[in-house]
Amino acid sequence: MSVHNQRLRFEVTPKPTMSLPGRSFITARSVAVILFLCLFLLILPPFLPPLPPPPSTLLLLPLLLMILLIFLAFSPSNEPSLTVEVEPLDP
Template sequence: MRVHDQRLRFDVTDKPMGLTGSSFITARSIAVLLFVSLSLLILPPFLPPLPPPPVTFLLLPLILMILLIFLAFSPSNEPSLAVESLYP
């Protein structure tokens, strides 16, 4: 009778953090965030005020939220997969 060693093995390597090509935060993304932030601060006093949106546009987020809640609590058609323990 053969017994297999089924322990998990993890390879832990140090990855450099910083503004590299593999990082999510780059100089370009920081520049875009600064540009958008400054435009939100500077442009509103110079732009004319907008009229209020129609009522149907105001109901759109409410309708989307109701749809998402309905989908979250509706049962799926997928069969349930029971997971059994390998060890007694």
């Protein structure tokens, strides 16, 4: 088995940045879309008929999800403990 000692050459090129001077992520098109959606949500509800309330079992779904998340948050994990004991310094 022979091992060749080779040197690897890496060339580092600067990564182009996302924000160019004078450019913004907020464009006239994005502002127009947001304004259109806001107007759509303000104008449309008075013209739509009222919807019936959802069934009570569907209303319990967020409550059941919250109970499940709280249970999972406080249940112990199966990961080993990674505590580190630090000895005090002697003066």
